[in-house]
Amino acid sequence: MTDYVVMFPADNEAEWQSGSDADHQLVFDADDEFRRLLEARGGAITGGAGLTHSSMARTITRGPNATPLVTEGPYAESVEQLSGFFIVTCDDYDVLVEAAQVLTEAHAVVEIRPVEEY
Template sequence: MTDYVVLFPADDEAAWLAGSEADHQATYDTDAEFARLLTEAGGAITGGAGLGPSSAARTLRRTDEGVAVTDGPYAETVEQMSGFFLVTCDDHDALVEAARVLTRSHPVVEVRPVEE
């Protein structure tokens, strides 16, 4: 089986925090549908997590003077990396097809192979 990471790099944290339980449940239901479709394609979710608030994040960047540490991942945007799934699947096209459902709740879904 090939390992992949499915990333959610453009979710709006403020919209999530302002969302209702029904809004959150719709996202959870979409994620569950992805898991079902992936399983039907012979794959599996092997890990993953939602990420904590960007207010607790720190970014480290190498500069000419050393390393700069700043608050948050991207000071100039409201979009944040909100979470990820680790998955296995032998059929890349089937994985991408299953991941289409995730765009109902996540504006951008990135599927990347994990290098061994």
């Protein structure tokens, strides 16, 4: 089985925080439907997390004289940040892509990348 990361890079944190319980349930339902479709074709979600509070994020970059530079907040100049991810295992990439299409009902963008084991 190959491992992949399925990421949500365009979810808006402020929109999520101001959303109702019913709005949140729509996201949970789409995520659960993805899990169901994936498992029906032999894949599985093996991990993942929702990422919250981008206002508490710290970005570390290499500053002048090669010293670490820590800044507040995410690096991107945008309200859109990575809001969560699933770690998925699946034998067939096309099956994963097909199942992940249901996630666009709740996430503006879904990005899939293979995981390289070290």
